[in-house]
Amino acid sequence: xxxxxxxxxxxxxxxxxxxxxxxxxxxxxxxxxxxxxxxxxxxxxxxxxxxxxxxxxxxxxxxxxxxxxxxxxxxxxxxxxxxxxxxxxxxxxxxxxxxxxxxxxxxxxxxxxxxxxxxxxxxxxxxxxxxxxxxxxxxxxxxxxxxxxxxxxxxxxxxxxxxxxxxxxxxxxxxxxxxxxxxxxxxxxxxxxxxxxxxxxxxxxxxxxxxxxxxxxxxxxxxxxxxxxxxxxxxxxxxxxxxxxxxxxxxxxxxxxxxxxxxxxxxxxxxxxxxxxxxxxxxxxxxxxxxxxxxxxxxxxxxxxxxxxxxxxxxxxxxxxxxxxxxxxxxxxxxxxxxxxxxxxxxxxxxxxxxxxxxxxxxxxxxxxxxxxxxxxxxxxxxxxxxxxxxxxxxxxxxxxxxxxxxxxxxxxxxxxxxxxxxxxxx
Amino acid sequence: xxxxxxxxxxxxxxxxxxxxxxxxxxxxxxxxxxxxxxxxxxxxxxxxxxxxxxxxxxxxxxxxxxxxxxxxxxxxxxxxxxxxxxxxxxxxxxxxxxxxxxxxxxxxxxxxxxxxxxxxxxxxxxxxxxxxxxxxxxxxxxxxxxxxxxxxxxxxxxxxxxxxxxxxxxxxxxxxxxxxxxxxxxxxxxxxxxxxxxxxxxxxxxxxxxxxxxxxxxxxxxxxxxxxxxxxxxxxxxxxxxxxxxxxxxxxxxxxxxxxxxxxxxxxxxxxxxxxxxxxxxxxxxxxxxxxxxxxxxxxxxxxxxxxxxxxxxxxxxxxxxxxxxxxxxxxxxxxxxxxxxxxxxxxxxxxxxxxxxxxxxxxxxxxxxxxxxxxxxxxxxxxxxxxxxxxxxxxxxxxxxxxxxxxxxxxxxxxxxxxxxxxxxxxxxxxxxxxxxxxxxxxxxxxxxxxxxxxxxxxxxxxxxxxxxxxxxxxxxxxxxxxxxxxxxxxxxxxxxxxxxxxxxxxxxxxxxxxxxxxxxxxxxxxxxxxxxxxx
Numbered sequence: 001x002x003x004x005x006x007x008x009x010x011x012x013x014x015x016x017x018x019x020x021x022x023x024x025x026x027x028x029x030x031x032x033x034x035x036x037x038x039x040x041x042x043x044x045x046x047x048x049x050x051x052x053x054x055x056x057x058x059x060x061x062x063x064x065x066x067x068x069x070x071x072x073x074x075x076x077x078x079x080x081x082x083x084x085x086x087x088x089x090x091x092x093x094x095x096x097x098x099x100x101x102x103x104x105x106x107x108x109x110x111x112x113x114x115x116x117x118x119x120x121x122x123x124x125x126x127x128x129x130x131x132x133x134x135x136x137x138x139x140x141x142x143x144x145x146x147x148x149x150x151x152x153x154x155x156x157x158x159x160x161x162x163x164x165x166x167x168x169x170x171x172x173x174x175x176x177x178x179x180x181x182x183x184x185x186x187x188x189x190x191x192x193x194x195x196x197x198x199x200x201x202x203x204x205x206x207x208x209x210x211x212x213x214x215x216x217x218x219x220x221x222x223x224x225x226x227x228x229x230x231x232x233x234x235x236x237x238x239x240x241x242x243x244x245x246x247x248x249x250x251x252x253x254x255x256x257x258x259x260x261x262x263x264x265x266x267x268x269x270x271x272x273x274x275x276x277x278x279x280x281x282x283x284x285x286x287x288x289x290x291x292x293x294x295x296x297x298x299x300x301x302x303x304x305x306x307x308x309x310x311x312x313x314x315x316x317x318x319x320x321x322x323x324x325x326x327x328x329x330x331x332x333x334x335x336x337x338x339x340x341x342x343x344x345x346x347x348x349x350x351x352x353x354x355x356x357x358x359x360x361x362x363x364x365x366x367x368x369x370x371x372x373x374x375x376x377x378x379x380x381x382x383x384x385x386x387x388x389x390x391x392x393x394x395x396x397x398x399x400x401x402x403x404x405x406x407x408x409x410x411x412x413x414x415x416x417x418x419x420x421x422x423x424x425x426x427x
Numbered sequence: 428x429x430x431x432x433x434x435x436x437x438x439x440x441x442x443x444x445x446x447x448x449x450x451x452x453x454x455x456x457x458x459x460x461x462x463x464x465x466x467x468x469x470x471x472x473x474x475x476x477x478x479x480x481x482x483x484x485x486x487x488x489x490x491x492x493x494x495x496x497x498x499x500x501x502x503x504x505x506x507x508x509x510x511x512x513x514x515x516x517x518x519x520x521x522x523x524x525x526x527x528x529x530x531x532x533x534x535x536x537x538x539x540x541x542x543x544x545x546x547x548x549x550x551x552x553x554x555x556x557x558x559x560x561x562x563x564x565x566x567x568x569x570x571x572x573x574x575x576x577x578x579x580x581x582x583x584x585x586x587x588x589x590x591x592x593x594x595x596x597x598x599x600x601x602x603x604x605x606x607x608x609x610x611x612x613x614x615x616x617x618x619x620x621x622x623x624x625x626x627x628x629x630x631x632x633x634x635x636x637x638x639x640x641x642x643x644x645x646x647x648x649x650x651x652x653x654x655x656x657x658x659x660x661x662x663x664x665x666x667x668x669x670x671x672x673x674x675x676x677x678x679x680x681x682x683x684x685x686x687x688x689x690x691x692x693x694x695x696x697x698x699x700x701x702x703x704x705x706x707x708x709x710x711x712x713x714x715x716x717x718x719x720x721x722x723x724x725x726x727x728x729x730x731x732x733x734x735x736x737x738x739x740x741x742x743x744x745x746x747x748x749x750x751x752x753x754x755x756x757x758x759x760x761x762x763x764x765x766x767x768x769x770x771x772x773x774x775x776x777x778x779x780x781x782x783x784x785x786x787x788x789x790x791x792x793x794x795x796x797x798x799x800x801x802x803x804x805x806x807x808x809x810x811x812x813x814x815x816x817x818x819x820x821x822x823x824x825x826x827x828x829x830x831x832x833x834x835x836x837x838x839x840x841x842x843x844x845x846x847x848x849x850x851x852x853x854x855x856x857x858x859x860x861x862x863x864x865x866x867x868x869x870x871x872x873x874x875x876x877x878x879x880x881x882x883x884x885x886x887x888x889x890x891x892x893x894x895x896x897x898x899x900x901x902x903x904x905x906x907x908x909x910x911x912x913x914x915x916x917x918x919x920x921x922x923x924x925x926x927x928x929x930x931x932x933x934x935x936x937x938x939x940x941x942x943x944x945x946x947x948x949x950x951x952x953x954x955x956x957x958x959x960x961x962x963x964x
Contacts, residue, residue, distance in 0.1 A: 401949065
């Protein structure tokens, strides 16, 4: 070990700190596999907080995602979710949402039906598991409860009037109010993350609760942008509800948004305590696959880091997280130049209509895997028996249009970790 | 509704809200004449908004059309005097690189001299010292007095001034349906409000057709068959930063990818020229982008690694002499004013062809004809009367909004568009008083009147912020606000789609996640947004 150089030896190296990487760490920890997780956080900060399994199939919204998976298996057999059994997907979701709850951010357990979750625009989307802080709003809409929607002076991209104007047809009993946040009353811009941290302090909660109460009118419920704390949202939620005296709920906001920051900070704080080696926010520069080991090289502000492992899971995401790069001549996998299934030419990447319900062909590009979720090389054989892949880097899905991002991430991470466990056992 | 027809009355109806139509509007208003300007879409929706904003020195036409070249030079000088706020007098260069015809390069100063255009010969070293991005394969270079002009600002100022002078009015999304003609005189024009579907009847004394690429269609609706146009589609791409200080032209006969024009903080690389038959759904393609990029890289090798944020296309209306079936580049860039007397109409005029640089002259000639027909003997004033600078029309200038915001120093005036630093107060002034402002103003209409959505995120974030602000202000109170956001983003995507590679890919991936997954804009229509009624499919 040279000067300023750190060296770790572990059983499994997980490349990527998005939902798939975090899920892989959760599953590996549960199986007692010694693991290290590295890589950019990527898109986690951009999530709504909702964990979608499958919201849309053949262009139709899905009430029952499990039935949707059957439809998907028929129409899109190469879709990552079509290559994983229902039992495994269910187990993966149960385990992951349970782990989140256990680590401090309460999530609903996956049920038979999708929730119709609320968006900041006042539209709704089908999703399987939601933060406990958001659940009351979903239920209140179903029941048509008289509800006050508040927005906050200086908070951009979230308008209670916009929410109400768009959701009114299915939820008529709504009123709106604009509140200023304690100590942020100037009218200048305010940020969800800053308010969320402030609400972890009881004096701020009390003052904010007073303002909500004053605006309540005859509403029996209050919805607000997602700002109820970063580290203990359920506690902040319960406290605020007690102070206001009616149930409260959160609505996601545009990024960078609190629900994603919560997950990131929770993992970054909770994993090391559970024995995981975590080197977040750093990009893996090189992955060397040799007989007997996989070695990752990366650099952080303290110098070079080397991680030697028996297996590696590539969960480096798509373009936003840097797992894929797009050149004028084609899409490439960034770390090992693993072949990427993709449209013939750049002219075929996108359809003319941005909102075409079919989605865009380039979104279905990605890495091919075998039945153990090992990425395939140019010869159609696994690149290496120690290398696995998980998450939206995989080919043959459109996670945005199909509302299946968390589904692909969690289920494929589960599958890959299972395959890693089998491989480690064989040795 | 009983009749459902709105009626308007004016001295002169002008059809077409581009630089020419708005130029005619101001020209006539300066003579004391009331005008009504209509456009089937909005200001600068055609070629006036789909060009590179070049104020031609005339150098480009010096070799082929010295008359047009001289016209460009004279008009350029006039605009520098009367509209300095709209112009960046950045200068230009013509350069030849390995493979270009040395003979053409040698003859170039002679062509310029014949057209009266200043032309300074530069050594390759001098040229590259002035513009370090130029290729080291450059063998000839000349400095010429090119400049750039903001066509959006020009248009908005023209309308704004005409409103002030004679209460003239601009009506957006108003399309001509038919002309009411009696004894060789147009008495009324029946139009459709393309936003609401309602009808508008405009009672007129004179009609000017300045509909650009659509002027042949408009003339035919009035029964005139004398306007014959060739439609030439041109595609350009916009870089994320300004690559050169000056306009860079390729020193060779006109071809694809032969010009790079600065536009404030960005540069525009163009242009293709392809004849098209249909004016609807004009959009840039990947193949066109590749063509301009490959050619442009010969002049400026750094374009290979440049980040581009958008492509766009315009259609040049080129006048076709009766027997000429030549391609777009050899058709005349000059303009023609038709008085249509030989078509049996006494109060109808069509002005078409021409260029952005010569729009004022086109408006002057048209104004002379129309004023004479109205018995108005006041002379044209546009060559000497400066364009005023209106409050609600300054927001198209790159860099104006941040300067304004910084000077104003009001922390409650939040920035809604971070790429271009457009504050809330800019949006408020536009929806209150910009030309063509109306209730439930669309994001697209705000975009035409500001820099909103023109930065590197291409509206991904600011569309959400501006929409929330508009709901908050009560501009929208229904789902139409989200529909407006969706239409705006669909429109931006036309230009974004062909330049998606490299650093734009993370951007578009995030955009799709935002607009579809977070906002649900891909599911706004009908039952798709009401899954409960849809069952599990």
